[in-house]
Amino acid sequence: MLIQKLILLLALVVLLLLFTVVTTMAVVKEHDRDTKLKQRMMEAVVPSARPTTQIDDELSLVRTRSRADILKERAAASIGVDLKQAETYPIKWWLVPPLAAILDWVLMFILSHPMGGYPVLWYVTEWFGSPIAWYVIDRFIFNWFTNRRNTKLIEQFPDALNTVVRCVRVGIPMAEALRTVAKDAMEPTKMEFGILADKASIGIPLDVALRELAERVKLTEYQFFATALTLQARSGGGITQTLETLADVIRKRVGLKARGYALTAEARTSAMVLAVLPFFAGGVIFLMQRTYILVLFTTKAGESVLGAAIVLMILGMGTIQFMISNVLK
Template identity: 45%
Template sequence: MLSGAASPTMLLSLSGLWLVAVAASGLLALRAHERNRRRDARMAAVVRAYRPEPAVELSAFKPLHRARRPLAVRAVGLLGVDVAGTDLYPLPWWIVPIGAFVAVGILMFMMNDLVGVYTIPIMVVVGIGLCRAGFGWMTDRRRERQLRQFPDVLSTIVRSVSVGIPMLEAMRGVAREVPEPTGPEFSRMLEQISIGVPLEDGLRDMAARSGLPEYRFFATSLALQTQTGGSPRATLEGLADVIRKRLALKARGYALASEARASAAVLAVLPLVLGVLLWLTNRTYIRLLFTDPAGHVILALAIGSLAMGILMMRAIIRRTLT
């Protein structure tokens, strides 16, 4: 009886010991496998020829990833305002929209009988167009000054580097000596570097603010120089020479196109001058355009065709000179 009762207990004990032994051997095997994997990884890291480095984007032509802007900022941007660069305008940016909409409001009040119920939509569209034209004119004027100053800036940096002055000190000299708008741009870039921003990021931000491809070439060449070493003297001298030649070619193009631009200006102003002369000499004849419904249609078509002709002539001349 005792041996029969002890037999199942013995079997259960042996089974438990067998399971424990199997689990222990499995754990030991896993630890040995992990140890061998780590050893192989260390050996592979030591014996291989090189370690792959993460790709570094050096080009300043790659667009920056901007965060999604709030709705109010996008609404203001519809007027052509560069919200991030409002300090670059020669006057407070809000003066331009106020002046544009006041001028359009006065004009629409005087022509209320002509446009009728379309007064508000026309006022909004024309006001936005005037704002964008004003901000675009200020931006183009600033970029033109920057481009004209840039060859001398590059020559100054090259001369400073040639006599042993570090690149950052050469750019500080540019920030101190070059007038607006190039000097303040370099000052802003150097302030970013002084608070810990890498040189490549500071140059890239300055190139993005300027909107000029020449600044992007400058930023890319200096970024490559800081990564690979060497002197950027030859690159900067070549860039300065190319910019000078481009400016000379552009000036020659404007001189050759002066006759076409004068003709376009005369053709644009002539209908307005004739309209004013007819108003002064024969008001009864010209008043039909403002009082008769058919005259409204004729006047609207005349204004639309004149505006379309001016825009087309302007686009052709600018595309030819670009």
């Protein structure tokens, strides 16, 4: 009975948290809409109130952000969401927090068995550990989305640079070279260069479009690429040698990372075996001696031992993955 009440209370807390998040986003969106409307009305009624200088004309090419936009981006970034790349996620980003809440509820349900006999410890875990676990799960999912996409971008970037170099050497303008990459490259490089080529084709200066590309992708290789092209566009000179050198450096880094994966193959295989072995052994024991394994599901002590074992296994797998990721970085 106590476990059912705690589960119901946890579900209520999760629902209240989701309601708070949705309400906050709605209020921020409405405030942003009102701010933009007032700004447009002010510009229409008092057009002379906005001075036109060369600096204003240059900055107007980049989308201005209101305070509500900044607050929204900071709030999303606190759980690992990059709103500039939200459309590239495999699923809608606003579906991840509810999924993380469900996983958090499952984790708390597992923990309730070994900790149910210790009211003080369980109270602290439920009210303080549950939000922390939800936050960690959110950031893990969004970081996994971002890292997977960044890995593809880095692996495809040398080929994109070589395409640009070949186009420039035969006399094709830079804008058309970027368009060629957008047509021939694979996703997600195709989308990023497509956005860059579209902005250049509608009259946005190339340095402004490149700056937006570097801010959106947030990769050192793309930032160096944007800087090199910006300097070439402003001061002139050859760009092919610089891009070839950059492509060669990126290829060496990709090869070094592949070597790291090869060297950590034993550790990754061990982690996989350790993760599968308990389930395989439990299945074999269930087939050979069913009454022996059912103790873990039919008695309170068995449920406590099973819950503690699952939590410790999750922590162990997470620790191994964290160590491997640090080595590969």
